[in-house]
Amino acid sequence: MNLTLKIWRQKDSNAKGQMVDYKVTDISEHMSFLEMMDVLNEQLVNAGEEPVAFDHDCREGICGMCSMYINGEAHGPDRGITTCQLHMRMFNDGDTITIEPFRAAAFPVIKDLVVDRMAFERIQQAGGYISVNTSGNTQDANSLPISKHAADEAMDAATCIGCGACVATCKNSSAMLFVGAKVSQYALLPQGQVEAADRVKNMVAQMDLEGFGNCTNTGACEVECPKGISLENIARMNRELMKANIS
Amino acid sequence: MALDSKVPKGPIKDKWTDYKNHIDLVNPANKRHIDIIVVGTGLAGGSAAATLAELGYNVKAFAYQDSPRRAHSIAAQGGINAAKNYQGDGDSTYRLFYDTVKGGDYRSREANVHRLAEVSGNIIDQCVAQGVPFARDYGGLLDNRSFGGVLVSRTFYAKGQTGQQLLLGAYSAMNRQIARGKIEMFNRHEMLDVVKVDGKARGIIARNLITGEIERHSAHAVVIATGGYGNVYFLSTNAMGSNATAAWKIHKKGAYFANPCYTQIHPTCIPRSGDYQSKLTLMSESLRNDGRIWVPAKIEDAQAIQQGKLKPTDLAEEDRDYYLERRYPAFGNLVPRDVASRAAKERCDAGYGVNATGEAVYLDFAAAIQRYGKEQAKIQNIDNPSEGKIYELGQAIVEAKYGNLFQMYEKIVDENPYKTPMMIYPATHYTMGGVWVDYNLMTTVEGLYCIGEANFSDHGANRLGASALMQGLADGYFVLPYTIGDYLSDDIRTGKIPTDTKEFDEAEKEVKGRIDFFINNNGTKSVDHFHKRLGKVMWDKVGMARNEKGLKEAMAEIKAIREEFWKEVKVPGSADEMNTELEKAGRVADFLELGELFAKDALVREESCGGHFREESVELDGPQKGEAKRNDKDFAFVSAWEYKGEPADAVLHKEELEFNDIELKQRSYK
Numbered sequence: 001m002n003l004t005l006k007i008w009r010q011k012d013s014n015a016k017g018q019m020v021d022y023k024v025t026d027i028s029e030h031m032s033f034l035e036m037m038d039v040l041n042e043q044l045v046n047a048g049e050e051p052v053a054f055d056h057d058c059r060e061g062i063c064g065m066c067s068m069y070i071n072g073e074a075h076g077p078d079r080g081i082t083t084c085q086l087h088m089r090m091f092n093d094g095d096t097i098t099i100e101p102f103r104a105a106a107f108p109v110i111k112d113l114v115v116d117r118m119a120f121e122r123i124q125q126a127g128g129y130i131s132v133n134t135s136g137n138t139q140d141a142n143s144l145p146i147s148k149h150a151a152d153e154a155m156d157a158a159t160c161i162g163c164g165a166c167v168a169t170c171k172n173s174s175a176m177l178f179v180g181a182k183v184s185q186y187a188l189l190p191q192g193q194v195e196a197a198d199r200v201k202n203m204v205a206q207m208d209l210e211g212f213g214n215c216t217n218t219g220a221c222e223v224e225c226p227k228g229i230s231l232e233n234i235a236r237m238n239r240e241l242m243k244a245n246i247s
Numbered sequence: 248m249a250l251d252s253k254v255p256k257g258p259i260k261d262k263w264t265d266y267k268n269h270i271d272l273v274n275p276a277n278k279r280h281i282d283i284i285v286v287g288t289g290l291a292g293g294s295a296a297a298t299l300a301e302l303g304y305n306v307k308a309f310a311y312q313d314s315p316r317r318a319h320s321i322a323a324q325g326g327i328n329a330a331k332n333y334q335g336d337g338d339s340t341y342r343l344f345y346d347t348v349k350g351g352d353y354r355s356r357e358a359n360v361h362r363l364a365e366v367s368g369n370i371i372d373q374c375v376a377q378g379v380p381f382a383r384d385y386g387g388l389l390d391n392r393s394f395g396g397v398l399v400s401r402t403f404y405a406k407g408q409t410g411q412q413l414l415l416g417a418y419s420a421m422n423r424q425i426a427r428g429k430i431e432m433f434n435r436h437e438m439l440d441v442v443k444v445d446g447k448a449r450g451i452i453a454r455n456l457i458t459g460e461i462e463r464h465s466a467h468a469v470v471i472a473t474g475g476y477g478n479v480y481f482l483s484t485n486a487m488g489s490n491a492t493a494a495w496k497i498h499k500k501g502a503y504f505a506n507p508c509y510t511q512i513h514p515t516c517i518p519r520s521g522d523y524q525s526k527l528t529l530m531s532e533s534l535r536n537d538g539r540i541w542v543p544a545k546i547e548d549a550q551a552i553q554q555g556k557l558k559p560t561d562l563a564e565e566d567r568d569y570y571l572e573r574r575y576p577a578f579g580n581l582v583p584r585d586v587a588s589r590a591a592k593e594r595c596d597a598g599y600g601v602n603a604t605g606e607a608v609y610l611d612f613a614a615a616i617q618r619y620g621k622e623q624a625k626i627q628n629i630d631n632p633s634e635g636k637i638y639e640l641g642q643a644i645v646e647a648k649y650g651n652l653f654q655m656y657e658k659i660v661d662e663n664p665y666k667t668p669m670m671i672y673p674a675t676h677y678t679m680g681g682v683w684v685d686y687n688l689m690t691t692v693e694g695l696y697c698i699g700e701a702n703f704s705d706h707g708a709n710r711l712g713a714s715a716l717m718q719g720l721a722d723g724y725f726v727l728p729y730t731i732g733d734y735l736s737d738d739i740r741t742g743k744i745p746t747d748t749k750e751f752d753e754a755e756k757e758v759k760g761r762i763d764f765f766i767n768n769n770g771t772k773s774v775d776h777f778h779k780r781l782g783k784v785m786w787d788k789v790g791m792a793r794n795e796k797g798l799k800e801a802m803a804e805i806k807a808i809r810e811e812f813w814k815e816v817k818v819p820g821s822a823d824e825m826n827t828e829l830e831k832a833g834r835v836a837d838f839l840e841l842g843e844l845f846a847k848d849a850l851v852r853e854e855s856c857g858g859h860f861r862e863e864s865v866e867l868d869g870p871q872k873g874e875a876k877r878n879d880k881d882f883a884f885v886s887a888w889e890y891k892g893e894p895a896d897a898v899l900h901k902e903e904l905e906f907n908d909i910e911l912k913q914r915s916y917k
Contacts (some may be wrong), residue, residue, distance in 0.1 A: 012824060031522045032659075037523055045773045045828060050820045053827055055313065057486040059526045061655065063317040078658075085658050110457055111825045118434070121314055122406040129419035132376045134724045136366070141375040142333060145387030155380040155405055158412060162316060172370040182409055191378045202503075 001027050001093035005040065007052055008100045010109050013039075013116075019110065033076060033086040034059060034066065044081045054113040059084040061226065067168070068113055069100040074165035074224045076228045082163060098160030102168035106175070117164050119210035120225045121179065126206035127199040128192050150188050157184040159227045166221035166229075172213030177221040179207050180233035187240050197244035204241055250503070250887055250902045253685040254358040259908045260340075263362045266686075267729055271736035278303035280742070282466040286438045287492050288315030288421070290414055291699025291714055292472030294723030295762045297420035300429035302728060304735075308466055309453060311488055311830075316418045319486040320475060320719060323410025324531035324652065326392060326402035327716040329367040334391050339397040340364045345909060347714060350396045350583050351679070351707020352857035352877060353911050354509070354885070356904065358686060359704045364912070366725040367717055369405055373724060377416040382403050394712035395532055396583035396916070402713045407531055407651045413716055417723070436462070437830065438493045440759045441469060441500050441695065444751050448497075449744045450751065452758045456830065459823040461759055463751045467695045468731055471497060475700040476680035477510065479845065480790075481782025483675035484516060484529040487538045490834035493839050494682050494701050502690035503887035503900060505703035506680035507841065508849035508859045509802040511674030511710055512791050514587035517659055519805035527674040528659060528719040530610070531652055532712040535580045537615035537645065538589070538669070542599040542608050544568040550600045552647050559601065559609055570594055578916040579709035585709045585858045586916060587893055588673035591876075592791050595672070602670055609668035616641035616665070671790060677715060679706040679858065680848075683887040685901075687730035688722060691887075696731060698722035703885065708857025710908070762822050765832045770817035777812045781805060781835070781842055789846050794862040798850040802843050802895060809839040843894035848886055851899065854878035856880050871913060879911050 002025045006215035010017030013059045017053035024040050031039075034056055041051035057065040066083040066100065076086040089095065099113065105117040158181070183200050186192025192199070215234055255262045272465070273281065281304050285296040296308040296315075310318060325594040330343040344362040348355055369729055375381065381403050382390040390425040391400040405412040424430040435456040442450040442465070450465035475485040498504045515530045544566050551557035570590055571578045582590075591608050594600070594672035601607050620641025622701040624632040632640070646653065653664050660670070682690050682697040684704055690697050699719040706714065788801035812835070820826040855864040855875035864876045 028521055030661075031523050032525070035523050035525050039523060042773055042775060045817065045819055048817075048819060051828060057488050058310060058319060058322045059487055060322055060484075060528050061658075062322050063312070063319070063486065064314075064321075065312060065317050080654065081658055085655070087658065087661070089661060091428070114825065117313055121422075121425075121432075121434075122308065125422045127526060129423040130376065130378045131423060132373075132420075133301045134294070134373055134420070134728070136369040136373070136725055138369075138372045138376040141331070141371045141381075142388050144375065146383055147387050148383045148385050151380050151383045151387075155382075155412070156376075158380050158405075158415065159408060159720065161411075162314065185380065186378055189378050189380065221299055223615055 001029065001088070001091065003027060004093065005095040006096060006098045007113070009112055012111055013108055027088055028095045029089040031088045032059070032084060033070070033088065034084050037090055051226065052113060053111045054128070055060070056084055059118070061085045062161060064163040067102045067115060067163055069168055070104055071098050074102060074168040075226055080226060080228055082161070086200055088242060102103055102164050104167045104173035104212070106173065107164060107167065119212070120162055120164065120175070122210065123175070124182065124205045127195070127202040130186065131195060145189060154185045154188040157181045157188065157229065161227055162230050165224050165226060166210065169220045169224040171173065171214060171218065171220070175207050175212040176215040176234045176237065177225065177229055179203055179233070180237035181229045183237045183240055184233040187222055187236060196240060197247065200237060200240040201244050205235070248739065250683070250900050251685065252356060252902060253687055254356070255686065259358060259361050262358055263365055270729060270733035272733050273736050273739060275303050279574045279737040281738060282306065282307065282743070283468050283470060283731070284464060284466040285309070285470045285472060285543045286451065287318065287472035287474060287699070287701070288409070289318035289320035289472065289699060290417060290719030291723045292420055292470070292778060293318065293414060294720050295470055295472060295698060295727050296430055297417060297424055298724050298728045300424035301732070306424070306430045307433065307466065309436045309438055310373050311435065311437045311456060313420055315432065315433050316415060318414060319413045320414045320716070322486070323716055324407045324534040326409045327370065327413060327715040328401050328711070329371045329392070329400060329403060329711045330364055331368050331371060333389060334400045336399045338401050342399065343367060343401065346397045346705065347705065347711060348709040348909050349914060350709055352709050352881065352914055353707065353883070354735045354856055355705055355707030357906060357908055361704050362726065363718060363721050364822055368727060370717060370720045374413060374416050377419060379405065379416045391822065392533055393536055393581065394537060395581045395587065396578070396711045404533070407649060408534070410716060413720065414770060417720070425490035439496065439833065441497050442754045443500060443692065444744070444748065444750045447693045450746065451799065452754045457825055459821070461755055462770050463746040463755060467735055467738045467741060467747045468696065469732070470696040470698060471701055473683065473701050474697045476683065476838070476841055477675045479677050479842050480675040480782065480785045481778050482519065482524060482527050482786070484513060484527050487526060490837070492834050492837045493694065494697070495684065495837040495841055497690065497692065497695060501692045501890070502695060502697070503683040503889055504681070504886045505673065505885050506842065506844040506848065507888070508852055509679035509857060510675060511584055511677040511679060511858050512673045513604050514589045514591055515610060515671045516674035516676070517656065518602055518670055518672040519604065528655065528672070529676060530669065530671060533586070534610060534649060537648070538580065538610040538612050539569055539614055540569045540571050540580055540610055541569045542594045542601060545758050546598055549601065552601050553603060553605055568599070574913065575916045582916045583709055583711060588791055589860060591673055591901065595809060607670040607672045610671045611668035612645055612664065613668070616645055619644035623726035624874065636795055648721070650698050677710055679703065679708060679710050683885070687733070688727055689730070689734065694734065696727060698727055708859055740788065746901065761833065762829065765816065765818040765829055766822050767823035768816060769817065770815040772817060773817045774816060774818065774828055774835050775806060778831070778835045778838065780808050781839055784808070785842055786846070787847055792860050792862050793849050795850065798846050802848040802850070805843040805846065806895070809843070812836065812839055840894050844897055845887060847895060847897065848888065851886065852882060854882045856882070870917065871915065877913065883911070
C-alpha cells in the first residue's frame with residue numbers, strides 16, 4: 001500500500017517543532033508499524049536526510065520504550081498493544097497517518113517522537129519498592145502463603161510496562177493509572193504492608209510535583225493501556241491514600 | 248598469559264562456602280570511599296548495582312535505554328529455575344547442577360555451575376521478599392512448571408512475563424538505592440570504551456545519547472553486564488538495541504573472548520514473513536509443556552500446505568509426524584533447545600515445512616485443550632460433556648496459562664492459535680559464549696568483571712530454558728558482591744581515581760576519532776545495509792549447521808563486508824545530538840569484527856556440541872545415528888581468544904575443563 005505520513009519533527013528540546021509530510025510506497029500489510037517507519041528512515045538516510053528519531057527496543061510489546069501517538073490515539077488504532085505490535089493491516093492503501101510523540105507537560109520532547117519520561121522514574125524512586133536488602137537469608141519463599149486471588153491481582157497490576165500511554169491519552173495528562181498500578185501491586189501483597197502508608201503518600205506527592213494532572217474518571221487511560229491495567233487500581237490508590245492520611 | 252580459573256580447592260559442595268569464609272572483606276566505612284561502575288541494567292547489572300549499593304559502595308550504573316526497567320531481560324517469558332524441590336519430585340542442588348552441565352553438553356566449568364545451583368533457591372526467596380508476584384496455587388504456595396531438558400518441575404514463573412517481573416524487582420531495589428544517592432543512574436548513555444590505568448580497569452568513556460557529549464567516568468572496578476551478541480545475526484529475538492560493543496571494546500583492551508561459536512538458536516519463534524523484517528519474536532519454551540510439534544508425514548501434504556491448498560486441521564492424526572516424540576520418546580517435545588531446533592531444520596530441509604517459505608513447523612494445542620477440557624469437566628462434575636463444552640473448558644485453561652503469548656502470536660500473524668496450530672521456526676536467541684571470566688567473574692583484565700549473558704561461564708555449549716534469569720540474578724545478587732569485595736579490599740587507600748590523566752585522554756581521543764570518522768565519511772550505504780548482509784552470512788554459514796568450507800567462506804565474506812563498511816557507510820546528522828544512525832554504526836562496526844571471530848572459533852572446534860553443530864561430526868551408526876557427536880578427547884576445553892588486531896589473527900588460549908563430579912557421557916534424550 002502507499003501512504004502519506006504526517007510526522008512531528010523537532011530538532012531538540014529547545015527547538016520549535018512542526019508536522020512534516022512524507023510518502024512511503026509498497027508497504028506490506030504484514031509489516032509492523034515500526035518496520036514501516038524503518039522503511040521511511042532507510043529512504044531518508046539514502047536521500048541524505050536525517051531519519052525520524054523514535055524510541056523502540058524490544059519490539060515485542062514488553063519493554064515500554066515505543067511511544068507514538070498515531071491518528072490521535074496512543075499506540076494507534078488497535079487495542080491491547082504497543083506501537084511495535086501495531087501492524088499495517090490496520091490501515092488501508094492511500095491513508096494519511098498522523099504520527100506525534102506522547103504529549104504531556106511532564107513528558108518534554110527530546111527529539112522528533114522521543115520524549116523524556118524521567119518523571120516516571122522519580123515517582124518510582126519515591127517509594128515504588130519494598131525495603132529489603134539482598135542477604136540470601138530472607139525467609140523461605142513458601143513460608144509466606146499468599147492467596148492465589150491476591151497474587152493474580154497483584155500480577156495484573158504489575159504488568160504495567162511504564163510506557164506512558166495513559167498520560168498521553170488523558171485530557172488532564174494524569175499519571176494515576178501508572179501510579180495506581182504500582183501502589184496496588186504492593187498494597188495487594190503482604191510484603192508491601194509495612195511501608196504501605198508512606199509509599200502511597202510519597203509516590204502521590206512526587207506525582208503531583210512532576211506536574212501530572214488529576215483524574216476525572218473519564219477512563220480513556222484504561223481503554224488505551226496496552227496491558228489492560230484496570231481503573232480499579234486508581235480507586236485502590238485513592239483508598240490507600242485516604243487510609244494513610246487518616247491513620 | 249596462562250588462564251587461571253581460580254577455582255577453589257576442596258569438594259565441590261564446599262567450595263563456595265569455604266571461599267566466602269576466607270575472602271577479605273571491606274569494612275562499611277571504607278566501602279563509602281570505593282566507586283564501582285556497572286554497565287547494563289538487566290537482571291545481572293540491575294541486581295548487582297542494587298546489591299553493591301546496599302553494601303555501601305558508590306555505584307554508577309549505565310543503560311542505553313531511558314530506564315533500567317527496559318533492559319531486554321524484561322522480555323524473558325517462561326520462568327526461572329531453582330532447586331527448591333517444592334514439588335517433591337526429586338529435585339536437589341546436585342540435580343540442577345547435573346542437568347545444567349549435561350544440558351550444556353559438558354562444556355561448562357563444574358565449580359561455577361554448582362555454585363549457581365547452590366544459590367538458586369535464595370533467588371526465589373529474595374524475589375518473593377521484594378514483592379515479585381510469582382504464580383501460586385490455591386493453597387497460596389508457589390507454583391512450578393517444567394522446561395526442556397529436565398525431568399522435574401523446578402521453574403517458577405509469573406504468567407508469561409517472568410523476566411519482566413524479576414527485572415522490575417531488581418529495578419525496584421535499584422530505585423531504593425537511587426533515592427538514597429547510592430546509585431547514580433545514567434540513562435540514555437552508552438559505554439564506548441574502558442579505561443585502564445596500570446593494567447587495571449579504572450573507568451569508562453561513555454556517550455550521552457541525548458546531547459552526544461563524551462563523558463569520562465572513573466571507578467575502582469568496572470562491571471560489564473551488557474548481555475549477549477545475538478544481533479550479530481541481524482535477525483534475532485534480542486531487542487533492536489542489544490549490542491556487543493561494551494564486551495567487544497573490553498576484548499580489544501585485553502579481556503579474552505570465550506567460545507563465541509556457542510549460540511542458542513531457539514526452536515519456538517514466529518517464522519520470518521518478509522525481507523523488511525526487523526526482528527523475530529519468541530514464543531516461550533513453556534508452550535512445549537502442552538504443545539505438540541509436528542509436520543505432515545507425507546511430502547505431498549506438506550507441499551499442498553505450502554501452496555495454501557490444505558489446512559493443518561484437515562490432516563488426520565495418522566498423517567502427522569510428531570517428529571520429536573518419534574525421535575526422542577523419553578523427552579518428547581521437551582528435548583533441549585539445540586536438539587529441538589536441529590530437528591525442525593532437518594524436517595524443513597527435507598521439504599516438510601508448513602508455510603510458503605518452507606521454514607516453519609506446527610506447534611499444536613488441540614490435544615492439550617482436549618485433555619484439560621476433560622479434566623475440568625470431571626472437576627466440575629459435568630457428566631457426558633459435549634465436544635463443544637470440553638473445548639470451551641479446555642481453552643479457558645490454556646488461555647489462563649499462555650493467554651498473553653497467544654495474543655502476541657495473533658497480533659503478529661493474524662491467525663487464531665486456539666483454532667489452528669501455531670507456526671514456529673528456530674531463531675537466534677541467546678549466546679552462551681562471551682567474555683572469559685574466572686571463578687570470581689573477573690576477566691583477564693584486573694578489576695574488570697563480566698556478569699550475566701555477557702560472560703561465558705555457566706551454560707557450556709547450550710543453555711537450558713529458564714536458566715538465563717537464574718544466572719543473571721545469581722551473578723548480580725549473590726556471587727559478584729562477594730568476589731568483588733575480595734578484590735576491592737586492596738583499594739581502600741587508593742582514593743578517588745582522577746579522570747584528568749593521559750589514560751583517559753587517550754581513550755577519549757580514540758572514541759571521538761571514531762565518531763568523527765562516521766560523521767564525516769561520505770559513504771553511499773546505510774548502516775542497516777551492512778548489518779543485514781552480515782546477518783545473512785552468519786545465518787547461512789555460521790547458523791544451525793556449520794562445515795569447514797562454509798566457515799572459511801564466512802570469514803572471508805565478513806572481512807570483505809567489513810572493509811566495504813569502513814569505505815561506504817553513511818551516517819547522517821551530527822555528533823552532538825541524538826543520532827540513532829551513529830549509535831547503530833558503532834555497534835555494527837563491532838559486530839563485523841565479532842562475526843569473523845565467531846566463524847573462526849566455529850572452524851577450530853571440529854566437534855559438535857550443544858548449539859554448535861559441525862556437519863562433519865555426527866554419529867554414524869548405533870542408536871544415536873545422525874545425532875551430534877562430541878569429541879571429549881580433543882575438545883574438552885574453553886576457547887579463550889586474545890585480541891591481536893584483525894579477528895583472523897586472534898590467538899587461542901585453552902582452559903582445559905575437568906570433570907570430577909560428573910561423568911562425561913553422550914547426551915541422550917531418547
